[in-house]
Amino acid sequence: MILTVTLNTALDITYRVRALRPHTSHRVTEVTERPGGKGLNVARVLAALGHEVTVTGFTGGATGRTVQEQLTATPGLADALVPVAGPTRRTIAVVDTASGDTTQLNEPGPTVTPAEWSAFQEAYEDLLPSMSAVALCGSLPPGVPVGAYAVLVRLARAAGVPVLLDTSGEPLRRGVAARPDLIKPNADELAELTGSHEPLRATQDARRRGATAVVTSLGADGLLAATPEGRWRATPPAHLHGNPTGAGDSAVAGLLSGLVDRLPWPTRLSHAVALSAATVLAPVAGEFDRAAYEELVGRIAVTGEATAA
């Protein structure tokens, strides 16, 4: 069982309109909605890959109830979200049908009380012993201390559960210092963490700051990995056109899947890059095209070298 943590869960709503014009009225021609927040996206991809996944984080109000109903309807996903008094946030992506351009409206989400944060930590500790890996994903909601991920990394390590951290800014900085097994920053997040805009150097530097392994996402150029076992770079066969929403979350799912299956690093990376690319190619944002994944996974170029034993 894999655990994903999404402290800032959301209901992601997509509206299609002909073209958004401020201060006018629009008829929405199509409405889609699904549970959102990075950890929930990661969980959905893991479940689609055949893993059993438990999701935790916070849920509240009518929107939280909708998120939970949709999650529990997904085969392979178990709901261990912790209730809060405030309502789970909605995010609305308004897509112009003509151009495909998107306007984003993000609700602030509930403010988590100290008692609710304590209740979460207890629930998390209770879940850890039965997990083979844990992923801590996304931003922190208001009210959760900025060192939250550092606390959760330490609890996972104390329980002997491998922990992946995928966040940014100060929560990432503090979380890295608690020595997670793996972080998966993108180039911007890595530059903010290390001060270096040179990905190879910054990836190495992030390891020195505490992360056992660092896999940096280079967007369409693939992944760059620095691990105790060696350094690699994994590149998709061509530039792919599509919607990059969720591609990073799919990469996280690929890395976690490879971790629990104890695959060698080059194989983990090719799975992660293929999943990420298959997500860009899928017609629905955040889902992956299974046929494209299976076709791509053998065509990912992995270069690099293992550390001398």
Add this chain to the structure above:
Amino acid sequence: MILTVTLNTALDITYRVRALRPHTSHRVTEVTERPGGKGLNVARVLAALGHEVTVTGFTGGATGRTVQEQLTATPGLADALVPVAGPTRRTIAVVDTASGDTTQLNEPGPTVTPAEWSAFQEAYEDLLPSMSAVALCGSLPPGVPVGAYAVLVRLARAAGVPVLLDTSGEPLRRGVAARPDLIKPNADELAELTGSHEPLRATQDARRRGATAVVTSLGADGLLAATPEGRWRATPPAHLHGNPTGAGDSAVAGLLSGLVDRLPWPTRLSHAVALSAATVLAPVAGEFDRAAYEELVGRIAVTGEATAA
């Protein structure tokens, strides 16, 4: 007990953002939501005036459940909404904090099946005998026949219950032919119905088309009434600045309240105009400022004459 019918119920959500800019991301600073659709707005004002009100129409999905929870939390309102398979629509008003300008996004709402429409008519017939008046309000959702209001007007008349119709376009045209006791068009709706842009003449003409009484809303200029008892015009004391959202629904509530309390027409009209004006003045869209209402109700100028007996 008064019955209000809202076939196209909604959850009205208001977002505040600094300024809406297409194809960028926005942090919503404030979220408010409440049950919407004209009949629900009318019901809320009637309940605030001390009437017992039953609301019916359609409800579906998670949004419908939220609407029902918020309705039943309102003192004086009874929920008799009829379930449908599709989800109740959301409407989102995005208000720019700086300018107050609003951008509207309206979901299409569920398509009502013939079986659901039949179930509604049965429920409506069962409710009618215990009602002192019924208001049929707003647009028709997809799937409901365009002659729906004509059917509902006839059923009310057959049950001996006075019926007010507040809609527009073809549903109004067909509904008027079924001889409702009262319609409350605005100047545009009236012009579309009668072909005349001269309100006094058009108000008279709408009576000839079947409505027993016609009260035309002139916006900030008040109301114009043509009834079997006489013709009147009711005017607020001054142009009022504020948000006109819901002002028409408040006027409908004032007219219905006056009807069931058997007030003379000039009194009904001054109540309706004062409620409408107090809604424009209220800080929250669609609510009325009670102190302003009580202060204004004695200051509405009503001119006109009763028909010779």
